[in-house]
Amino acid sequence: MPEHRHEDRVLQASQSPGAVTRLAASWRRSMMKHGLDPARAPRVRQLTSRELVERCDALEDFIEVARPQLDHLFQLVCPTGCSVLLTDATGIVLEHRVSDADALTFRDWGLWSGADWSEAAEGTNGIGTCLAEGRQVTIHRDEHFYARNTGLSCMDAPIWGPDGRLIAALDVSSARSDHAERWNALIGAQVAQSARQIEASFFRASFPGAxxxxxxxxxxxxxxxxxxxxxxxxxxxxxxxxxxxxxxxxxxxxxxxxxxxxxxxxxxxxxxxxxxxxxxxxxxxxxxxxxxxxxxxxxxxxxxxxxxxxxxxxxxxxxxxxxx
Incomplete structure (x- = not known):
């Protein structure tokens, strides 16, 4: 019996108003709310250099605090062929860490500074779904909305600002087929810990003298x-x-x-x-x-x-x- 195509599986789950799993709810949101088609993925939206600079300038203090943790996290996951991304609250990638050997692969995937990985743009994915739901998520391969993204595994955690609002998402992505869900769970735990450390460091920096x-x-x-x-x-x-x-x-x-x-x-x-x-x-x-x-x-x-x-x-x- 032939396997169902990824697009068919997503469409079937998305068409059910009573979708009970979080994944099915995200697929439905991607299709019904954002009007996306899992079989027709557009090119990853990329900000211009000027637009990216403006985004980074708006969060300059936060990014400065986050950089040491980004570097530390990348040192931990780099040997496994993963990239590290930091986005703003809208899903725009502000900073990325990737080895020279893997740079071309991740650039081709669109996992690069200036890329828009919001759920409205890319459907269900680690960054966008993490931000849409305000919680830690792992989107493993065929859990993505778009068929073209099913070669990725993405582990993400939200970062909350000192004002109680969502300020960013921290992402580790892998394009390796040998990264099983158990391995992703270990990486996900490290991502969550790093996100909490960034959050705490920025909170402390936001109240000097207190x-x-x-x-x-x-x-x-x-x-x-x-x-x-x-x-x-x-x-x-x-x-x-x-x-x-x-x-x-x-x-x-x-x-x-x-x-x-x-x-x-x-x-x-x-x-x-x-x-x-x-x-x-x-x-x-x-x-x-x-x-x-x-x-x-x-x-x-x-x-x-x-x-x-x-x-x-x-x-x-x-x-x-x-x-x-």
Missing amino acids: RIVTAQAEGTDDATLLVAVDKDDLAIGANRAARRAFGLEKEGQLRPRPASDLFGREDEATGFEKAERAAVIRALARAEGNVSAAARALGVGRATLYRRMSRLGISENPGRLSRG
Whole structure:
């Protein structure tokens, strides 16, 4: 019995309004919402050099923060014949990393700076579907919408900005036929970790001079809560995970509020409060009990540190701490 063509399989799944799998929903979105035909893929849309420069300039600070992680990730996956891409929130590739030996292959695929890999342009694919659904995805070979892309495996993770909005996608793509799904899962885990590191680094860079309090979200292994606290102990920024955990503004600028309203409760210390207490104790230990030196290390005034010590239940021991 002859095998069904890829295009036929996609069309059949896309025509069902009750598509239950995420992949089928993406195929349907590609065809019904974006009007794409899986058998008729146009050339990959490529921005002009000027358009690409404008896109990169708009995210200059973010790209600068991301570059070390892109380089590190590429060092890990380069020996396996993979490329590394960083896009903006619309799916335009801003940066790419590829070995000289594989450059021609990936350029032919359109996996290059300036290319548009949004779902609206390329249908179901790692970058576009990751951005459309705001989640980590792996699109393996014939899971792509267009038949011409079925030679690719793409592992992607979203990157959320300090304002809670989606800012980018991190992609590792492979054109090797011997990369099985189990291997892709390992690469996908590394992509997700690198995306989280970029996200955290950019959050910290976005609040210079602020103290960054971190905690792990309950019930998950990878959602790190980040809150920026200024010298007056006001929470002035929170990443997406923290916004969701504390019921803060979903997107946009955070309304400053006392950090104690988030971190501390009279009945039981939260994960944030425990993390803050540990940070203060470490600073005091490094300063050999000198409160003034510890305050300088934490970037706060001595009076502020005393208030924080009182709130966190860190008693001043005259035999060990000095006022400096």
